[in-house]
Amino acid sequence: MNGPFGAGVATAPLLAPPSVxxxxxxxxxxxxxxxxxxxxxxxxxxxxxxFVRRWDVTAVIDTSDGSASAASVRAYFTAALGSPLLVVSxxxxxxxxYRSNGGCPTxxxx
Numbered sequence: 001m002n003g004p005f006g007a008g009v010a011t012a013p014l015l016a017p018p019s020v021x022x023x024x025x026x027x028x029x030x031x032x033x034x035x036x037x038x039x040x041x042x043x044x045x046x047x048x049x050x051f052v053r054r055w056d057v058t059a060v061i062d063t064s065d066g067s068a069s070a071a072s073v074r075a076y077f078t079a080a081l082g083s084p085l086l087v088v089s090x091x092x093x094x095x096x097x098y099r100s101n102g103g104c105p106t107x108x109x110x
Contacts, residue, residue, distance in 0.1 A: 023043030059099060060081060060097075060098040064093065065093055066093065078098075
């Protein structure tokens, strides 16, 4: 991808707020892959709500293998988005579907 000053970069810039992508990448890869590490506590439900509103995310699909990192991602999504609308399980593996506005407060205009 084209980066700053026309130089090529291996990864796209992080979307705001960056803690969302950093947390999810670390959960999937087991550590920081392209970006600096982020503490799990810095990826808040508020950040996820801002992310889904800003980028017009309408649904979130979470696949889980029953691992500890998958459990932390599930907890992160549930804290922000509420309970999943649908969960399909097969052994330790499952897929959950969340509506992005399930638990996030809606933005109000004044």
